[in-house]
């Protein structure tokens with residue numbers, strides 16, 4: 268759901284050559300199934316995005332039920348999947364509202380930088396509003412701290428602040444700032460593919476495990492979903 272299409276390109280799909288994207292589901296009533304690119308990895312399909320999706324932010328305004336366009340699409344195909352991960356844009360417009368209206372849980376990644384905290388309050392207010400008005404099932408699974416730099420006081424300070432506000436919600440895993448994590452998307456690879464021995468890969472393995480255990484609590488019907496990788500004891504540092 269992000270017109271930047273980073274999830275698409277990070278899986279090695281050339282977003283410039285796509286003739287159709289999630290935009291066509293939202294705006295042109297294309298069936299969701301027709302936009303699925305199957306098997307981009309083992310057990311992973313994707314509905315792609317590219318900058319053409321940006322137009323939907325404006326065009327959807329005139330639709331009835333404009334907040335539920337994505338949910339209706341997911342209803343068509345959801346039974347075929349254990350988990351659907353929705354990548355959100357960095358703004359709180361109609362695309363994000365569609366994502367929040369469709370989701371069971373939200374994962375909130377926050378960079379360990381001061382300004383990142385400013386957006387957090389607004390995001391939590393939006394999630395509350397969506398929960399009350401559009402999607403009572405919605406819950407925050409947790410806040411994931413990323414880009415942690417052990418050499419700076421700022422990183423530690425931002426983590427402290429978030430922990431103070433969300434003691435129950437902050438994930439134990441903290442993702443370190445890492446060159447390998449920055450490089451992986453430019454090769455169209457996940458960090459597990461690009462450098463499975465790196466600290467970044469270890470952090471994301473541990474994070475995946477944490478998400479799965481929280482999902483079991485938030486959504487007991489997902490109890491059959493298990494983490495694909497061994498949990499690792501490595502965190503930031």
Ligand SMILES: Nc1ncnc2c1ncn2[C@@H]1O[C@H](COP(=O)(O)OP(=O)(O)OP(=O)(O)O)[C@@H](O)[C@H]1O
Nearest residue numbers: 273356357413414442443444445446448449450452
């Ligand atoms: N822990 C990290 N260490 C170093 N670089 C990182 C790390 N995490 C992400 N990056 C790099 O920072 C850039 C932005 O990361 P990412 O796409 O995950 O952010 P985002 O929150 O989705 O941003 P946006 O909201 O704009 O979509 C990417 O180029 C990515 O490779």
Ligand SMILES: [Mg+2]
Nearest residue numbers: 269273354355
């Ligand atoms: Mg992104």
